Amino acid sequence: MNVAQRVAIVTGGGGGIGSALVARLAREGAWVVVADLDAEAVRAVSETVNADHRGSTVSAGGDVSDTEQIQQLIDLAESAFGPVDFYFANAGIGGALGLDVSEQDWDRSIDVNLRAHIRAARLLVPRWLERGEGYFVSTASAAGLLTQIGSATYAVTKHAAVAFAEWLSVTYGDRGVRVSCLCPMGVNTRMLTAGEDSGDALGRAATRAVTSAGDVLEPAEVADAVLAAIEDERFLILPHEDVLEMYRHKGSDYDRWVRGMRRYQSSLLAQA
Template identity: 75%
Template sequence: MKVAGKVAIVTGGGGGIGGALAEALTAAGARVVVADLDASTAQAVADKINAERPETAVAAGADVSDTDQIRGLIALAEGEFGPVEMYFANAGITGAPGLEADEAAWDLSLDVNLRAHIRAAQLLVPGWLERGEGYFVSTASAAGLLTQIGSATYAVTKHAAVGFAEWLNVTYGDRGIRVSCLCPMGVNTKLLYSGEESGEGLGVAATRAVTSAGDVLEPAQVAADVLAAVDEERFLILPHANVLDMYRQKGSDYDRWLRGMRRYQASLLGQG
């Protein structure tokens, strides 16, 4: 799909990958609603964009796990720019390490990392089917193809996000709806370093696992990779090419891969 002239919503757009995506989209000729739980960061991104490309971005504070608030973003986009043609489900959260996460923590991770994607698709896909075109981009993680040392909530919900994106692609891919799934490893965002900031063993190990497994990329590079994949209508977006090798190794000998991950975890925790 060509981005120029399209109307897009980017969630988690107040910084990191989301902010870079909003900037890249408008630079390529799209108009964007920048949404973030923190309205001030969304506004800062929109202001920066509009300073360079006037009237191409609007900001909104929104909890994108809430159906009514997603509906509000769609209405805002339609009122400012026209029908939404692209949705970047980029908002995400990490989680507590270990099995300590309670029901509320699991619900929050499921709501933000998975159900937010489902709820957006439920609102957008019917209209896209009528118009014969639409593009849904899911930000998952390499953890959704491999796993995440430390946080069970993150590992499980990112696997689920990949699964939902796959299902959307299979179900609607021949009806004009395109779907891509972004699965990066380390990207230079606040989210990456949240584990170290926790000071907990598994949390620190989680951050070190990501930063030691490959290069830590800048959000702008990831955004460029996403737009290239959208142009090609390619499903799997892997800014870290070695993730594909790891994924193949996992699939070729699951038990060997699990043993290797246990050894790797032990080394990060100073147990090996």
């Protein structure tokens, strides 16, 4: 599906992968609503992109896990540009470490990393079914196919995000609703370095588990991979090709994979 002259909403657009997606979409001729909890950040992203592609974006600050605010984004897109063609459920948060995590931490991770996707789909998919087309792009993580050392909340919610995207594609894919699921490994964003800066051995291990497993990509490289996958209408987007081989090893002998992950975690903790 071509993005030119299409209307998109990108959540988590204040930086990282989100802002790179906004820039790439605008360059390809799309109109974009840029959303993020950080209103100042998305305003800056919008202004920067508009300087090169006049009138291609508008920004909105708010909690994109909240149904009312998602509806406001849809309304803004329609008033500024027209009906929404693409929704990039890209906003995400890193998880708290270990098992001793509060109910509030669990709720927040589930809301942002999973329910935000569900709530957006509930609003948009009926419209897309009526029109006969629409595209939902879910940002999950390689942790949603493999796991995340250190953070149960992140690993669990990213697995769930992959599962929801799969279900969405299976259920509505033959009725014009296209779905892609982005599962990157290390990307040069603040989220990647949060564990290293946490002062916690498990946090340092969590970051090093990602950075030592493969290349750390720049957000623009990930955005390029996303646009290429959308053009081909591919479900699984893997900017790190090694993730597929890791996933195959996991599925071929689950017990061996779990034992290997335990050894890997032990070695990382010893270094931390």
